[in-house]
Amino acid sequence: MSHTVEILSVGTELLLGNVANTDAQILSQGLSELGLNVFWHTVVGDNPQRAREAVSIAKGRADVIITTGGLGPTCDDLTKNVLAEAFGKKLVFDEPSAQRVRDWFQRTGRPMTDNNLQQAMLPEGCTVLVNDWGTAPGCAFEAEGVHVIMLPGPPSECRPMFHHRAKPYLLSLSEGVIASHTVKLFGIGESSMEAQLREQMNAMTNPTLAPYAKEGECELRVTAKAASDEEAQALLQPTVEQVKGLFGDKVYGVDVPSLEYVVIQGLKEKGLTLGCAESCTGGLMAKRLTDIPGASAVFKGGIVSYTNEVKQNVLQVPEELLEQHGAVSGQVAAAMAQGARRALGCDIALSSTGVAGPDRDDRGNEVGVMFVAIATQSGVHVRPLRLGTRPMRERLRIQTASHAFDLARRYLSGLAFEG
Amino acid sequence: MSHTVEILSVGTELLLGNVANTDAQILSQGLSELGLNVFWHTVVGDNPQRAREAVSIAKGRADVIITTGGLGPTCDDLTKNVLAEAFGKKLVFDEPSAQRVRDWFQRTGRPMTDNNLQQAMLPEGCTVLVNDWGTAPGCAFEAEGVHVIMLPGPPSECRPMFHHRAKPYLLSLSEGVIASHTVKLFGIGESSMEAQLREQMNAMTNPTLAPYAKEGECELRVTAKAASDEEAQALLQPTVEQVKGLFGDKVYGVDVPSLEYVVIQGLKEKGLTLGCAESCTGGLMAKRLTDIPGASAVFKGGIVSYTNEVKQNVLQVPEELLEQHGAVSGQVAAAMAQGARRALGCDIALSSTGVAGPDRDDRGNEVGVMFVAIATQSGVHVRPLRLGTRPMRERLRIQTASHAFDLARRYLSGLAFEG
Numbered sequence: 081m082s083h084t085v086e087i088l089s090v091g092t093e094l095l096l097g098n099v100a101n102t103d104a105q106i107l108s109q110g111l112s113e114l115g116l117n118v119f120w121h122t123v124v125g126d127n128p129q130r131a132r133e134a135v136s137i138a139k140g141r142a143d144v145i146i147t148t149g150g151l152g153p154t155c156d157d158l159t160k161n162v163l164a165e166a167f168g169k170k171l172v173f174d175e176p177s178a179q180r181v182r183d184w185f186q187r188t189g190r191p192m193t194d195n196n197l198q199q200a201m202l203p204e205g206c207t208v209l210v211n212d213w214g215t216a217p218g219c220a221f222e223a224e225g226v227h228v229i230m231l232p233g234p235p236s237e238c239r240p241m242f243h244h245r246a247k248p249y250l251l252s253l254s255e256g257v258i259a260s261h262t263v264k265l266f267g268i269g270e271s272s273m274e275a276q277l278r279e280q281m282n283a284m285t286n287p288t289l290a291p292y293a294k295e296g297e298c299e300l301r302v303t304a305k306a307a308s309d310e311e312a313q314a315l316l317q318p319t320v321e322q323v324k325g326l327f328g329d330k331v332y333g334v335d336v337p338s339l340e341y342v343v344i345q346g347l348k349e350k351g352l353t354l355g356c357a358e359s360c361t362g363g364l365m366a367k368r369l370t371d372i373p374g375a376s377a378v379f380k381g382g383i384v385s386y387t388n389e390v391k392q393n394v395l396q397v398p399e400e401l402l403e404q405h406g407a408v409s410g411q412v413a414a415a416m417a418q419g420a421r422r423a424l425g426c427d428i429a430l431s432s433t434g435v436a437g438p439d440r441d442d443r444g445n446e447v448g449v450m451f452v453a454i455a456t457q458s459g460v461h462v463r464p465l466r467l468g469t470r471p472m473r474e475r476l477r478i479q480t481a482s483h484a485f486d487l488a489r490r491y492l493s494g495l496a497f498e499g
Numbered sequence: 500m501s502h503t504v505e506i507l508s509v510g511t512e513l514l515l516g517n518v519a520n521t522d523a524q525i526l527s528q529g530l531s532e533l534g535l536n537v538f539w540h541t542v543v544g545d546n547p548q549r550a551r552e553a554v555s556i557a558k559g560r561a562d563v564i565i566t567t568g569g570l571g572p573t574c575d576d577l578t579k580n581v582l583a584e585a586f587g588k589k590l591v592f593d594e595p596s597a598q599r600v601r602d603w604f605q606r607t608g609r610p611m612t613d614n615n616l617q618q619a620m621l622p623e624g625c626t627v628l629v630n631d632w633g634t635a636p637g638c639a640f641e642a643e644g645v646h647v648i649m650l651p652g653p654p655s656e657c658r659p660m661f662h663h664r665a666k667p668y669l670l671s672l673s674e675g676v677i678a679s680h681t682v683k684l685f686g687i688g689e690s691s692m693e694a695q696l697r698e699q700m701n702a703m704t705n706p707t708l709a710p711y712a713k714e715g716e717c718e719l720r721v722t723a724k725a726a727s728d729e730e731a732q733a734l735l736q737p738t739v740e741q742v743k744g745l746f747g748d749k750v751y752g753v754d755v756p757s758l759e760y761v762v763i764q765g766l767k768e769k770g771l772t773l774g775c776a777e778s779c780t781g782g783l784m785a786k787r788l789t790d791i792p793g794a795s796a797v798f799k800g801g802i803v804s805y806t807n808e809v810k811q812n813v814l815q816v817p818e819e820l821l822e823q824h825g826a827v828s829g830q831v832a833a834a835m836a837q838g839a840r841r842a843l844g845c846d847i848a849l850s851s852t853g854v855a856g857p858d859r860d861d862r863g864n865e866v867g868v869m870f871v872a873i874a875t876q877s878g879v880h881v882r883p884l885r886l887g888t889r890p891m892r893e894r895l896r897i898q899t900a901s902h903a904f905d906l907a908r909r910y911l912s913g914l915a916f917e918g
Contacts, residue, residue, distance in 0.1 A: 094540065096528070096537070097525065097526070097528030097537075098711055099524070100521050100523075101524070102519050104513075104520065105513075105516045105518065107516070108514055108515060109516030111516075112515050118514045119514065119544065119546075119549060120542065121513065121540070121541070121542035122541055123539065123540035123541075124539060125538065127538075130538060133560075355809075358782075358785075361786075362788070363777075363784065363788075363803070366777075366781050366782025366786075366803040367781055367782035369782075373857050373892060376806070381805040381809040381813070382801075382802070382803035383801070383803070383813070384785040384800045385800045386785075386789065386795050386799055387800060389799065390774075390799055390800040390844075425809075474790065
């Protein structure tokens with residue numbers, strides 16, 4: 081049977097627009113992967129009357145209600161009170177939950193006010209969802225044919241609570257298992273990827289193929305349902321291989337978090353070090369590489385050369401090159417990468433130079449004209465980019481950094497630089 | 500009179516979690532600033548039956564319904580059809596809108612299929628909201644005591660359509676004008692800011708004070724309603740001055756976008772140049788500075804020294820210092836800033852070193868132990884930070900970079916480094 085889900089978020093901060101409802105997004109992704117149909121998102125503020133009305137509507141149309149927020153002392157445990165009342169349940173004191181609240185305050189060295197123990201009052205007969213990421217426990221129960229799951233609102237608690245607590249509970253509702261793999265691609269547009277796959281996508285029912293596009297990258301999620309994980313994997317594997325065959329070296333990984341992660345892993349495997357010289361990306365390449373915990377094992381550092389002076393003095397880019405070709409040129413990109421390799425003493429160096437906008441440069445280069453380069457022991461390779469004048473500055477910088485990472489992962493995998 | 504608003508978003512992509520509902524966030528912010536109460540967000544998919552039911556609920560509880568998405572040919576103009584039907588209105592052909600659709604396709608050089616002209620079918624008697632950012636026009640009407648405003652879904656269309664089309668329409672609903680100023684603070688916690696303001700905030704009705712916190716920064720929005728902008732400004736000014744007086748040099752600006760923006764502006768005013776040397780922030784400082792268009796006029800560049808080797812070779816940090824105090828120390832932070840000032844040839848240099856996690860460093864420094872420094876012609880100043888082990892790696896890096904920017908804006912404003 082197919083369940084229909086409503087996600088009910090409680091929080092005035094959402095209605096004021098202080099934050100976007102990313103909880104609902106993350107939950108929706110996870111629920112779709114479980115094969116559950118999310119049909120409604122609702123947001124109400126910390127207001128008992130409107131929360132009550134929203135629950136009454138949800139109860140009438142969904143058979144799974146997942147709430148986020150409105151737990152904990154700052155809102156008088158609004159969500160728990162309203163949901164318990166709606167399903168005619170009493171709140172009862174749960175000593176293990178109380179102990180975990182006390183322990184949490186002791187561990188973090190903060191004084192605990194008494195109202196915190198309210199959080200240990202939970203609907204009678206519920207499954208307690210232990211919160212290892214904050215103080216307010218979640219809970220789940222079934223009543224009147226509806227499954228109710230309550231999760232805390234802060235994303236740093238909601239996400240792990242969903243993955244480690246709610247998901248196992250929801251999996252027990254669905255027969256069999258759902259498994260998926262994500263194939264990540266770089267260097268192909270979404271529409272061209274979809275065009276190549278359209279017939280297959282429409283013909284497939286199990287596994288299914290879902291394409292996503294983001295900041296110049298694409299991914300394909302392959303999802304299968306089966307009685308066991310083994311069977312699901314057996315269904316998935318041929319499709320994953322087929323997709324990999326179809327898109328060849330545009331596939332940079334399966335179930336990997338990002339292009340820069342693949343670069344860092346490749347460096348670790350090969351025992352090589354990386355550095356970068358950035359002009360138009362202005363530190364974004366280094367920032368993305370060092371977002372990855374443990375990058376320091378292979379990433380030596382970077383030089384952001386935002387002026388010709390720094391290009392000359394720190395990267396030893398020859399003045400003649402800058403005068404003859406301008407800072408935005410393949411020649412300068414190559415010299416920057418080679419200079420970074422020398423200055424930083426790394427095996428591989430990446431570079432970027434270009435016009436991120438909003439205006440053309442003083443040589444008349446259009447916004448979106450970019451060059452990335454890679455220098456290795458075997459020489460230097462430049463990739464010229466024409467990213468167009470329409471994307472915003474931030475997007476241009478992200479795409480440019482990704483192209484530099486693509487050069488590195490191709491080198492580390494022994495692939496041709498231009499596929 | 501006070502209006503109550505429901506934002507109804509139509510789009511299966513939201514229910515699948517492909518994107519977060521940022522339209523609802525942006526609209527909520529704008530509506531709150533207009534003094535309208537947003538009480539509900541609802542999301543439904545591209546499904547006529549569920550959209551109809553959601554409209555019927557919204558009609559029963561809100562007196563302003565703003566829809567996003569579900570306009571245009573890919574969804575058969577679902578939203579327009581459902582809303583017109585719910586309020587007993589016919590859709591009629593609007594030739595000016597049809598002409599704009601034709602013009603849009605001609606301008607972008609794309610072939611127009613006939614279904615695009617469906618977009619010119621609009622509820623009889625509505626106010627057409629001309630879409631200069633895409634093809635689907637928005638519209639607004641009042642019926643049965645409810646104001647209905649329909650906006651396109653893509654954020655790149657929804658945002659300008661809200662600001663340039665919906666806002667003027669909504670302003671005509673409210674008497675007088677609403678104006679606001681935002682006071683930005685750094686170096687004070689949200690709870691301490693609120694504690695200092697609580698009595699005032701509760702006592703105030705016009706203007707009102709609303710605090711927000713974000714990544715270690717705080718802001719206070721002061722909003723006033725009056726018959727004219729002059730009167731509103733006259734109401735706002737004393738409160739803005741009062742807040743500035745109360746928080747002194749923790750206020751870094753009024754109506755400014757960010758700390759780094761204030762730094763770039765200060766450098767331009769003083770005719771000084773900036774550079775940075777980053778360890779734990781790994782390029783984030785340079786990235787944030789170069790996010791600002793025109794930063795190149797004053798930002799010379801940066802060095803990401805992720806290894807001791809780069810600290811020694813590029814920044815000339817003495818080996819003895821690294822051995823004696825370790826890379827995570829005030830001494831090394833100072834030497835990095837001085838080294839960056841020399842290597843980059845800039846007037847002011849900022850530096851960062853610390854443990855961003857997830858693990859302690861090899862000298863046993865806890866996650867969250869950070870040092871930022873500033874080097875100028877008059878010497879060097881180090882600020883030690885203990886940011887705690889709880890924030891995530893990304894947040895620690897953001898806060899550390901902000902502390903370095905705080906040193907720069909204090910120097911540029913002639914303030915003491917530690918307020």
